[in-house]
Amino acid sequence: MTTNVTRKELALTIADRLQISQRSAAEIVDKVFSVMKETMVAGESVKLVQFGTLTVREKSPRRGRNPRTGESMTITKRQMVSFRPSKQLRERLNQA
Known part of the structure; x- marks a missing residue:
């Protein structure tokens, strides 16, 4: 069974770990994704x-x-996003 992590769940986790408000954490998550989208739309990795x-x-x-x-x-013809995991992530995934 797979579960998805939502934007709200990320914000809640950040708020809990950094002990900041949920609103501030949600703004941080939104800003991070916004910068990532802008970067990829510009054709950068x-x-x-x-x-x-x-x-x-x-x-x-x-x-x-x-x-x-x-x-x-x-x-x-189209553009798509591909993800290449880091060596550390691949090793952690394959430990189990």
Whole structure:
């Protein structure tokens, strides 16, 4: 079973650990994500030391198939975000 960590849960954890108000913690979380988004929209990578790197990649147009109808179609050129975990994160994930 997988669970997701929400923005609100992050803010609550930060508020608890730093002993600041939930409103201040929520503003911090929002600002961090805002800076990350702005950086990636500008085409730059976001490197979080000991966590990983978020990189904007170009995907070329390619032939695909509609799974519902089986019809052949062209998937347009687009950008996507890819995540590469740091060595430390990979090692911790694979310890179990």
